[in-house]
Amino acid sequence: MDPISAVLERVLEEVRPLDAGEVANYIPQLATADPDQLALAVVGPRGRVRSVGDDRVQFTIQSISKPFVLALALEERGLDAVLDHVGAEPSGEPFNAISLEDITGRPVNPMVNAGAIATTSLIEGTDVDDRTGRIVATLSAFAGRSLWIDESVYASESATGDRNRALAHLLRSHGIFEGPVDDTVESYFRQCSVLVSVRDLAVMSATLAFGGVNPVTGARVVSETSARHVLSVMSSCGMYDFSGEWLLRVGVPAKSGVSGGLLAVAPSQFGVAAFSPRLDEHGNSVRASAVVRTLSESFGMHLLDTHEGLGAPGVHVQANQGGGLRVTLGGELGFAGTERVAAVLRDLVGSASAGTPVIVDARELGRVHPGALSALRAEFDDMPEGFQLTQ
Template sequence: MDTITELLRGALEEVRSLGDGATASYIPELAQADPERLALSVVGPRGRVRSVGDEDAEFTIQSMSKPFVLALALVEHGRDAVFAKVGAEPSGEPFNAISLEADTGRPANPLINAGAIATTALIGGDDVDARTARIVELLSAFAGRSLWIDESVYASESSTGDRNRALAHLMRSYGVIDVSVDLAVETYFRQCSALVTVRDLAVMASTLAFGGWNPVTGERVVGESVARDVLSIMASCGMYDYSGQWMLRVGLPAKSGVSGGIIAVAPSQFGVAAFSPRLDEHGNSVRAVAIVEQLSERLGMHLLEPHESLAAPAVSVEGTAEGPTIRLSGELGFAGTERVMLVLRELASGMPEGATLTLDARELARTHPAALAVLEGEFEGLPLGLRLQT
């Protein structure tokens, strides 16, 4: 077993003794879950999956489906159309609260139940089966394998889902939902009943982490702008009325589910998933929250941790027969151009007029267009023969 897996196993064992909380009692099938189940999985940029604990245990995705259905709605309709129907603000209330705008009936965000039902209602298809198929197809692409619905959990959710139906009726009265309540709500119940493992969830989280590209399958699932919009909502709204504390303590876009799972995303680094069925008063898994918080602290995953590589990309200078060459590697963002321009100016100050200076950017993994524009402007001000290789 490698060092990283040992680190994950150690983190898992540190939270195993936590016994607070209880399984979700309001959905009979979830109430029967084994409360001692505990699992953790991480997926990095090379697509290697590292999982420990009850990694093969299956459970339903529940509200962790919401970010991915939001992604599908964004793909099908675009940002403006989606957010005309649902807001983008933290509700500060429980997941099943009636958080609707007083004048429009628009739900606060897509990750509370009301907002998720409104988002699900946007997915195309003639009936529940057709809409569910579109959703499961996308969830499967994110997970890197075919997923399916747990029919017993679906039946349990549907039989106890009167509050969600009430929310849907209220939104339909405002015109937020354009389809029948049954079509919207039964599709929503079915999406929440998709079976996953902690490994599946980590792969799904990693696909968001890498801008919609699945590092396990190599498939482009959604575009970068869609992944970015989804992560923005997860960062502020994904943990319901614990979202502020979560951002303070963990600092990662995340989404929880009442089956006991949590997904968390360290953008451009890795996706994380943890699972344990006992929930706290917010509907979040007690042990999953603890373990992801622990990992964030130990591994420096918080979004607001300083990342020097963005401000200081790798720069090397080589002498050639044609003149010096500056080679760049890693990622070049806007902040990183300052260091590159400093090197350019220092070299230019010691070179005769008309000499050739080459900037080789072919090894950059990623370059922001604004950074290139700044460097091109810098080139124009130097009295040298300049060449840019990309």
């Protein structure tokens, strides 16, 4: 076992004794899950999937489908059109609450059921099969393999889904979506019934973590902008009425599902997924939540942790083969990082002989933010003749 997998195994064993919570029973098929199942998977930038525990067990994606259907809606409609139908504010209420704005009837966010149904209605499709096909194809692209629907779970969800149907009728009465209610609701039930493993969810998470590019297949699934929008909503709304405390304690965008899955994203670092069927009072997996919380503390995943690299990109000064000096930049150049680069250049101005050519080589930078590049170019306007920027 490689060192990273060994760490994952230790985390899993640390939380295994937790036995609080209950398996979801309001959908009959979910009530049959083995409550002792436990799994964890992570995927980094090179696309290697590391997983431990019951990592081959398949379960239905349930509400974890919501961020990915939102991503598809954003791709098809754009942010403004999506926001015309569903908001982006935390509800502070359970996932199945009637969380609608008083005047407009617009659902407060896409992560609660009402908002997810509205989002599903935005997906193009002439009927249930057409719309569902587009959704499943998108989920499959995020996972890097073909996914399919558990028909028995779908039938169980449809047979017991009166509350979701009522929410859909209420949404339609407010003009949030048009067309037959049943088409939208059945599409929603079917998207929730897609089968995944914890390994699939980790790949899906990593695709969001790396700006919409699947690190396993190398394919761009959605735009970087759409991925960022989705993560923003997940940060504040993904864990329902526990979202605020989750962000405080764990600090990563996450989404849970009532089958016991939990997906968390460390942007630009890795995707994480955990699975254990016992749920707490918020509908989030008890042990999967504990797993991700432990990883966040151990690996420094919190979004608001201090990251010195943005303010201190790599700067290496050496003699240039053709004469003069070469300044090689590495790492990531954020706006704050230009201060360090500018300080090095000013020191060179003060120490180098007049007329010494200086080449600033930015080709090894992993990422350059537009504001940082503009600031760096502005610095060159004040530099003596002979300073050159190579990108």
